Amino acid sequence: MxxxxxxxEFEALLQESFEIDTPDEGSVVKGKVIAIEAGQAIIxxxxxxxxxxxxxxxxxxxxxxxxxxxxxxxxFLDRVxxxxxxxxxxxxxxxxxxxxDRLEKAYEKEERVDGAIFGRVKGGFTVDLGxxxxxLPGSQVDVRPVRDAGPLMGMKQPFQILKxxxxxxxxxxxxxxxxxxSRAEQRAExxxxxxxxxxxxxxxxxxxxxxxxxxxxxxxxxxxxxxxAWRRVNHPSEILSIGETIKVQVIKINKExxxxxxxxxxxxxxxxxxxxxxxxxxxxxKGRVTNITDYGAFVELEAGVEGLVHVSEMSWTKKNVHPxxxxxxxQEVDVMVLEIDPTKxxxxxxxxxxxxxxxxxxxxxxxxxxxVEGExxxxxxFGLFVGxxxxxxxxxxxxxxxxxxxxxxxxxTYHKGDVVKAAVTEVDVEKERIxxxxxxLGPDSFSEAVGGVKRGxxxxxxxxxxxxxxxxxxxxxxxxxxxxxxxxxxxxxxRPERFGVGDHIDVRVTNVDAKTRRLGLSIKAxxxxxxxxxxxxxxxxxxxxxxxxxxxxxxxxxxxx
Numbered sequence: 018m019x020x021x022x023x024x025x026e027f028e029a030l031l032q033e034s035f036e037i038d039t040p041d042e043g044s045v046v047k048g049k050v051i052a053i054e055a056g057q058a059i060i061x062x063x064x065x066x067x068x069x070x071x072x073x074x075x076x077x078x079x080x081x082x083x084x085x086x087x088x089x090x091x092x093f094l095d096r097v098x099x100x101x102x103x104x105x106x107x108x109x110x111x112x113x114x115x116x117x118d119r120l121e122k123a124y125e126k127e128e129r130v131d132g133a134i135f136g137r138v139k140g141g142f143t144v145d146l147g148x149x150x151x152x153l154p155g156s157q158v159d160v161r162p163v164r165d166a167g168p169l170m171g172m173k174q175p176f177q178i179l180k181x182x183x184x185x186x187x188x189x190x191x192x193x194x195x196x197x198x199s200r201a202e203q204r205a206e207x208x209x210x211x212x213x214x215x216x217x218x219x220x221x222x223x224x225x226x227x228x229x230x231x232x233x234x235x236x237x238x239x240x241x242x243x244x245x246a247w248r249r250v251n252h253p254s255e256i257l258s259i260g261e262t263i264k265v266q267v268i269k270i271n272k273e274x275x276x277x278x279x280x281x282x283x284x285x286x287x288x289x290x291x292x293x294x295x296x297x298x299x300x301x302x303k304g305r306v307t308n309i310t311d312y313g314a315f316v317e318l319e320a321g322v323e324g325l326v327h328v329s330e331m332s333w334t335k336k337n338v339h340p341x342x343x344x345x346x347x348q349e350v351d352v353m354v355l356e357i358d359p360t361k362x363x364x365x366x367x368x369x370x371x372x373x374x375x376x377x378x379x380x381x382x383x384x385x386x387x388x389v390e391g392e393x394x395x396x397x398x399f400g401l402f403v404g405x406x407x408x409x410x411x412x413x414x415x416x417x418x419x420x421x422x423x424x425x426x427x428x429x430t431y432h433k434g435d436v437v438k439a440a441v442t443e444v445d446v447e448k449e450r451i452x453x454x455x456x457x458l459g460p461d462s463f464s465e466a467v468g469g470v471k472r473g474x475x476x477x478x479x480x481x482x483x484x485x486x487x488x489x490x491x492x493x494x495x496x497x498x499x500x501x502x503x504x505x506x507x508x509x510x511x512r513p514e515r516f517g518v519g520d521h522i523d524v525r526v527t528n529v530d531a532k533t534r535r536l537g538l539s540i541k542a543x544x545x546x547x548x549x550x551x552x553x554x555x556x557x558x559x560x561x562x563x564x565x566x567x568x569x570x571x572x573x574x575x576x577x578x
Contacts, residue, residue, distance in 0.1 A: 227241065266281075383441050394410055440458050473546075478521070
């Protein structure tokens with residue numbers, strides 16, 4: 018009974034020792050390094066079992082392996098015995114299990130973890146986090162795109178865990194988050210030492226179309242292109258280059274966004290302080306065209322001082338022309354100062370004012386009556402526009418085309434490009450108008466014909482046509498029309514048909530209209546005038562003599578003469 022109990026107890030103790038001394042496969046066990054040979058560490062994991070592990074598995078990220086005989090280490094037991102009769106063990110797998118426990122705690126506490134970039138994969142890099150492999154997206158390597166990640170490979174550095182899934186074995190980390198955090202701390206420290214108005218040295222870090230980013234020692238400030246110089250700067254690269262050290266003034270600091278605005282021109286004298294004294298109104302200066310727009314051209318008078326020549330002040334004669342047709346960029350021109358507004362920092366300039374008004378010159382050199390010659394530039398319903406000296410036009414009104422023809426008819430004989438001669442009849446400098454007359458250079462047949470004829474004159478005309486309303490007559494080539502009511506004092510005799518073409522008739526001139534080139538004629542008026550004259554000379558009806566007797570006496574008197 019006693020012997021049997023002893024045997025059972027021994028078996029139980031033996032089985033217990035097996036369970037205690039023989040570790041389970043797939044678990045982490047402790048072992049002792051008993052030798053190092055051929056790049057491997059030989060480790061005793063107990064129960065008379067030994068295994069081999071490559072020395073590189075004992076290296077931390079970015080460091081050399083540190084292992085020596087006698088060191089106690091933890092390894093992962095894959096199998097109790099392999100083909101060589103040794104335990105199959107792995108330090109990497111042990112580290113991986115250990116690392117996942119450590120990383121999960123760091124992830125929960127949002128703590129940084131150390132690692133080393135050791136490989137490149139699609140979309141990013143692989144990172145060894147001391148036993149666990151993580152993915153580093155390309156966008157999370159640095160705050161700015163990295164062209165060459167070579168210098169970062171194998172270097173021990175901190176990372177921030179963005180996401181991890183132990184079941185799937187996925188870990189995503191960021192190096193950029195660490196840089197941004199340290200940069201924010203550094204930025205806050207630098208900004209804390211800056212004050213608005215302070216002058217500091219900076220290094221040009223980057224250049225864009227709108228300005229340059231300047232490194233002030235860990236924090237970037239923006240130097241806008243408009244704050245680089247008092248003069249116009251088309252592109253920052255005109256005056257700055259990357260890597261250049263420059264002096265700048267802190268214009269503004271935004272404490273919330275940590276944005277810093279910088280200026281260079283603020284360290285120079287403002288040329289606008291002396292503008293009024295240096296460029297008085299009415300003075301003429303030479304300037305350079307810096308920019309051309311639809312509404313005018315900007316001209317630089319000196320560095321930092323620009324004025325606008327409005328399109329209306331560019332040319333005396335070219336009214337509806339784009340400024341680019343008159344001046345070109347970088348061209349040197351003479352301009353006159355028309356207006357200065359120091360508050361708005363504006364100077365109004367005139368280009369045409371530096372040249373004499375061509376209408377004034379024309380008025381001086383072409384008094385009224387001067388004969389001119391020019392090309393027909395345009396034909397309108399009002400008349401002809403003729404090109405004259407000084408790139409100006411004169412106008413010949415319809416009424417000034419011909420003495421004998423209606424203006425509407427006369428203008429049909431002219432065409433664009435015809436060269437015509439005319440006389441100057443009026444020059445209005447203020448309204449920029451020149452009136453010309455073509456007919457003034459030719460003889461006026463009407464004036465020559467009726468030169469001695471006055472109102473009340475008795476002239477002899479020739480009948481040229483008989484019409485229902487009266488008769489057409491001609492005097493020295495000038496035609497007129499006598500209405501039916503003017504054909505006779507006697508209503509019964511007011512018949513056009515009693516006259517014949519070619520008849521010569523004495524008529525009285527009732528009107529001379531040079532404008533319409535017409536004579537007002539009347540037989541009736543002549544008869545009434547003759548009767549009045551006879552009455553005055555030979556008596557009146559009050560004396561007892563009849564009108565017939567008076568007229569008869571008048572006729573006899575005429576016969577005696």
